[in-house]
Amino acid sequence: MEKRWVATIHLDTLEVESDPTFKFKCLENCGKCCYELEIPIRNEDIVRIEELGYNAWEFVDYNKSFYRGDKFLSYAVKKRPFDGSCVFLDSETMRCKIYKHRPLACRLYPFVFVKHGNKMEIYVKEDPFCPGINHPKGEPVTKEFLLREYGDIIEDYRRKAVNLEG
Known part of the structure; x- marks a missing residue:
């Protein structure tokens, strides 16, 4: 299983850097x-x-x-x-x-979140069986996508980061 970087979110500012070529759509x-x-x-x-x-x-x-x-x-x-x-x-x-x-784990799939200090790196597991990876009707991993799908998880990491610092 290969994993590929698709985004980084800065937990202090919520600024997101992402790979604009990657798209995802979970298919019903x-x-x-x-x-x-x-x-x-x-x-x-x-x-x-x-x-x-x-x-x-x-x-x-x-x-x-x-x-x-x-x-x-x-x-x-x-x-x-x-x-x-x-x-x-x-x-x-x-x-x-x-x-x-x-x-x-189900909620995050196919993404893997890896925390490094005040940054959360987001990778995608490029499993060949998942038809949603790079789906033509998929959406890029933007700040809006991350906050809509994983806002509570990101907020939890932000709280933990603030508590560790303060």
Whole structure:
């Protein structure tokens, strides 16, 4: 999996530098990422999904783990044994059953956010199965795009950056 820089957002000013040649559009009823990816699920994601009435044993795959070096990061979202898709994918509509409450990794995909001091670098995972990457009707990764799609995440990083400084 290749990743490519598409933007940098300055957390103090919200100024954005971006690659104007890159465009993205998540296609409705696609669901390819729900089949192809192993999704990490954070504790915060688990709590939020359990609040919907699900039991963690229904959706957390405790046999799959994500690590950075030797540091445990998280477990994975379960896949259905009969078709290999995420347990939350509605196979008839190809839509996520918990879309508004989906794990952070699902929400960010295909983007990867990497914080460096007061800057957040944004990369795209150039997975060949994702038809939304460089889609002709896609939109560039502008300040407006980032704040609309990820404003709460960016604001959370901004708060943490201010708290670390002050």
